[in-house]
Amino acid sequence: MSGALLSVQRIGERMIRGSCRRFPADVAADRYREWSAELSAILDDASLRSPFLRALRALAFCAGIARTTRQLSRPARAGARSGKNGQWRTGAPRTRPASMAVRVAVGLAAWLAVAGLVIAMTRLTAGPHPDVWPLLLVVPLGIGFDAYCLRDIVRAADVRYLRKWAWALVCLAQMPLGGILYLAIGRIDPAQPAPPGTPS
């Protein structure tokens, strides 16, 4: 195996190990052994001539393993939580979701507050500024988006690849990008449909 494939193997093993963290320790060790062995079988697959294809398939395999562990650990987690409130990590009783009108009103109020703050800040620092309007749109949107991501991280039962605090740090450090990255790869969608082949 060439050096590049070895590093793919190392990356893949890390991904698998991270995925297996969802299981209890003994299951995790067993599954890690199984899947890392399959990973090296993929990277050694002589029927695929191109090493690039093998690497691609190996990474796709690891992504599938992440999905697998999420699906397999879900029933266990749901059992540990209580009833319909299972979606919240703390198991605290969930209040009824606010109606759309209330949400829009709260959003508008928050936007006005942040906009006022932005106007005040620019007045203080740069005097009356004619070009403050783009900021009024972008800053509240950025803050809102970050707040959404942070709320999602705090409430998620589990996140992928990194620890929760690490994802929160990423979101805060790279204002729009970190949040986008989290939503794209770190987020585990609780509303994901049941896997195919689910016994009915």
Added chain:
Amino acid sequence: MKLTAPLERVLRVLVADPAAPHYGYDLMKAARLPSGTLYPMLARLQQEGLVDSQWEDQRPDAGGRPPRKYYRLTAEGARVARLELARAATTAGGTRHVAAWPVPGAQGSTL
């Protein structure tokens, strides 16, 4: 057990050679399924006692490769799988089109 198209493909591969060891990656290739579909399915089949898994014996010619886990239908699993596949073949439409899917090794099966 509801016979979905991916499940049908996996069962076809397993039934084609019930005694042979089926490794995860080989099953993925033969049934043309991604790992994210195959492994949850295998876990469920195993939970229901239709499939069992075993670690392969470390061969001396393995060259330091780690031992792999393989899957096989149990006796009950083989019975249920044949029944389900036969039922799928007799019902018109539904998963019928999957029968045309080229599954290596499944040609000789009488299903």
